[in-house]
Amino acid sequence: MKISREDVLRVAELAYLDLSEDELETYRAQIDEILEYIEKLNELDTAKVEPMTQVLHAGQSADATLREDLVVPCAIAEDVLKHAPDPEPPYFRVPKVIER
Amino acid sequence: MASWTIDGVKEALVARKISARELAADFYKRIEARNPELNAYLTLSPERARRQTDKIDALVAEGRPLPPLAGAPIAIKDVISTAGITTTCGSKILQNYVPPYDATAVERLEAAGAVILGKTNCDEFAMGSSNENSAYGPVKNPSALERVPGGSSGGSAAVVAAGLAVASLGTDTGGSIRQPGSFCGIPAMMGSYGRVSRYGLIAFASSLDRIGPFATNVKDVAAMLQVIAGRDPRDSTSTTAQVQEYGAELEKPVKGLRLGIPKDYFAEGMDAGVRQKVEAGIETFKKLGCELIDIRMPHTDYAIATYYIIATAEASSNLARYDGVRYGLRVDDDSLLAMYRKTRGAGFGAEVKRRIVLGTYVLSAGYYDAYYLKGQKVRALIAQDFRDAFTKVDAILTPTSPVPPFKLGERTSDPLQMYLADIYTVTGSLAGVPGISVPCGKIDGVLPVGLQIFGPAFGEARVLQLAHALEKAGGANL
Numbered sequence: 001m002k003i004s005r006e007d008v009l010r011v012a013e014l015a016y017l018d019l020s021e022d023e024l025e026t027y028r029a030q031i032d033e034i035l036e037y038i039e040k041l042n043e044l045d046t047a048k049v050e051p052m053t054q055v056l057h058a059g060q061s062a063d064a065t066l067r068e069d070l071v072v073p074c075a076i077a078e079d080v081l082k083h084a085p086d087p088e089p090p091y092f093r094v095p096k097v098i099e100r
Numbered sequence: 101m102a103s104w105t106i107d108g109v110k111e112a113l114v115a116r117k118i119s120a121r122e123l124a125a126d127f128y129k130r131i132e133a134r135n136p137e138l139n140a141y142l143t144l145s146p147e148r149a150r151r152q153t154d155k156i157d158a159l160v161a162e163g164r165p166l167p168p169l170a171g172a173p174i175a176i177k178d179v180i181s182t183a184g185i186t187t188t189c190g191s192k193i194l195q196n197y198v199p200p201y202d203a204t205a206v207e208r209l210e211a212a213g214a215v216i217l218g219k220t221n222c223d224e225f226a227m228g229s230s231n232e233n234s235a236y237g238p239v240k241n242p243s244a245l246e247r248v249p250g251g252s253s254g255g256s257a258a259v260v261a262a263g264l265a266v267a268s269l270g271t272d273t274g275g276s277i278r279q280p281g282s283f284c285g286i287p288a289m290m291g292s293y294g295r296v297s298r299y300g301l302i303a304f305a306s307s308l309d310r311i312g313p314f315a316t317n318v319k320d321v322a323a324m325l326q327v328i329a330g331r332d333p334r335d336s337t338s339t340t341a342q343v344q345e346y347g348a349e350l351e352k353p354v355k356g357l358r359l360g361i362p363k364d365y366f367a368e369g370m371d372a373g374v375r376q377k378v379e380a381g382i383e384t385f386k387k388l389g390c391e392l393i394d395i396r397m398p399h400t401d402y403a404i405a406t407y408y409i410i411a412t413a414e415a416s417s418n419l420a421r422y423d424g425v426r427y428g429l430r431v432d433d434d435s436l437l438a439m440y441r442k443t444r445g446a447g448f449g450a451e452v453k454r455r456i457v458l459g460t461y462v463l464s465a466g467y468y469d470a471y472y473l474k475g476q477k478v479r480a481l482i483a484q485d486f487r488d489a490f491t492k493v494d495a496i497l498t499p500t501s502p503v504p505p506f507k508l509g510e511r512t513s514d515p516l517q518m519y520l521a522d523i524y525t526v527t528g529s530l531a532g533v534p535g536i537s538v539p540c541g542k543i544d545g546v547l548p549v550g551l552q553i554f555g556p557a558f559g560e561a562r563v564l565q566l567a568h569a570l571e572k573a574g575g576a577n578l
Contacts, residue, residue, distance in 0.1 A: 007461065015457065016423070031458050033516050038409060040401075040405055041405050051473055052479040056532070060557075066336070080426070083197065085424055092426055097436045
C-alpha cells in the first residue's frame with residue numbers, strides 16, 4: 001500500500017478539503033492504484049537529468065522584457081466585490097479570525 | 101442547410117444575403133432545438149451577441165472592409181473568462197461567478213468580428229476526458245448520442261460538430277482539445293505552449309494549459325489561431341516568437357516532407373478500428389508524396405505517470421484560490437478554516453477532489469523528490485524525445501486517442517483506466533509542441549477517428565498545412 005488513510009487525512013487537511021468517510025476510502029484506494037502505476041518512473045535513471053521547470057527556452061519567453069512596474073488604477077474593484085459571497089465594500093468579509 | 105464557414109459567412113454578409121443579426125438569430129434557433137439533448141451550451145449570451153452583430157451590420161451597411169472573422173458565430177469553453185457572462189468552469193464552486201474582464205483570446209476574437217453565442221459545457225476545471233465530470237451533466241456526442249463527446253472541451257467540440265457554432269475555443273492541458281475534436285469528427289488544434297495568451301483562462305495546470313480552436317475545417321482552425329496567437333504583455337509566458345501567416349502556408353504542397361511514425365505509439369492497447377483508419381491516413385500522406393520515417397520516442401510509456409504528477413501538483417496549487425472569500429460558493433461556519441474546508445468539500449466534484457489530494461500529496465514534505473522532482477526530470481526526457489525526432493522529421497503522425505468515442509458511464513468507475521487513454525496526447529502537452537487532431541474516417545461509418553499531427557515548437561504552419569492536405573485528400577471519409 002502506497003498511501004494510508006492517515007496520509008489522505010493529512011493531505012486533505014493541508015488542502016483545506018472536507019472529505020466524507022466514503023470519499024476518504026474511495027480516494028485512498030484510487031490514489032493508491034495511481035501511485036502504484038507512477039512507480040514505473042523509477043525504471044528510469046534520472047540522476048544526471050536536469051528537471052524541466054520552464055517550457056519556453058531563454059529568448060522565447062518574455063522574461064527579458066518585463067514590463068515597467070507602474071501603479072495603475074483598478075477600475076473593476078466594485079464589480080469584483082459585487083460578486084463576492086459576503087462583500088462589505090471595500091472589503092471581503094470573513095468569519096472572525098482573531099480572538100478578543 | 102449547408103454548414104457555414106468563416107469565409108462563407110463573410111461572403112453572405114457582403115452579398116447582403118443575410119445580416120449578422122439574422123445569422124446569429126438563426127444559430128440561436130438551432131441551439132434551442134438541439135441543445136436540450138446535447139447539453140453542450142451552459143450559458144447563452146444573446147445581448148452581447150446583439151451588440152456585436154449591430155457593429156458588424158453597421159460595417160456592412162457602410163461598405164467598410166470586414167475584419168477576418170466578421171459575423172462568425174462562435175462559442176467559448178466555460179473555463180475562459182468572459183466579462184459579464186457567467187463562467188462556471190463546469191463547477192458548482194463557481195456556479196454564479198461572473199468575470200469582471202475578458203480573456204485576451206476572447207477580446208481578440210471579438211475585435212476580429214466574431215460573435216460570441218455562449219459558453220460551453222466541460223469537465224469540471226477541465227479535468228477529464230469524457231465531459232462526465234461536469235457539475236451540469238455530461239455532453240452527448242452529436243454523432244452518437246449514447247456516447248461521450250470526449251473531454252474536457254466536450255461542449256466546444258459538440259457545438260461545432262452539431263452546427264451550433266461555426267467555430268469555438270477550447271483548452272488543452274493533456275489532450276482536452278485534440279481528443280474531443282477526434283471524438284466529434286472535427287479538426288481541433290493546440291498551438292505551442294506560449295503561442296496563445298492564457299490571460300483570463302482559469303488555471304488548471306499553468307505549465308501545460310493552452311487555449312486553441314475547433315472548427316469544421318482546417319482553414320477555419322488556422323483563421324481562428326491566427327487571431328488569438330501572439331504576445332500578450334498580461335501573460336509573461338506568452339512568447340515573443342513571431343506569428344507565422346498560417347493561411348499562406350496551407351495550400352503549399354506537402355510532397356517531400358518527412359513524417360515520423362513513432363513505433364512506440366503503435367504498440368499494444370490501440371483499438372483495431374482506430375488503427376485501421378490511422379494507417380489509412382498515413383498511407384494517404386505517402387500517396388501525397390511525403391516520406392514516412394520510422395522513429396523511436398523511447399520515453400512515451402512514461403508520459404501518463406509524469407503528466408498526472410505534474411498536472412495534479414499544479415492543480416492543487418491553482419485551485420487553492422477557491423476558499424469562499426472572493427468569489428463563488430461559500431458554506432458558512434463560525435471558524436474561517438472550517439469555512440474553507442466546508443466550502444471546498446461541498447463545491448468541488450469527485451475528480452477535482454481526487455486530483456487535489458493526489459497533487460497535494462506529491463508536493464508534500466518527504467514526497468516532493470520522489471514524485472514531483474522525478475516527474476519534472478522525466479518531463480525533460482520526453483521533451484528531448486521530441487527535439488531528437490524533429491532533427492530527422494518535419495512532423496510526427498500518431499492516433500489522437502487509442503479508442504473511439506465510448507459509451508456514457510462506461511469508464512467512470514476507474515480513474516486510472518480513464519487516464520491511460522490520454523497516452524497519445526499528453527506527450528506533446530508535456531513537451532510544449534503544437535498538435536492538431538484532424539478527422540481520419542469513421543469506424544463503421546459512425547464513430548469518428550482523429551489523426552494527430554505534432555510539429556516542432558512554433559511550427560504551427562507546418563502542422564496546419566499537413567492537416568489541410570489530409571482533409572483535401574478526403575481524410576474525413578477514409
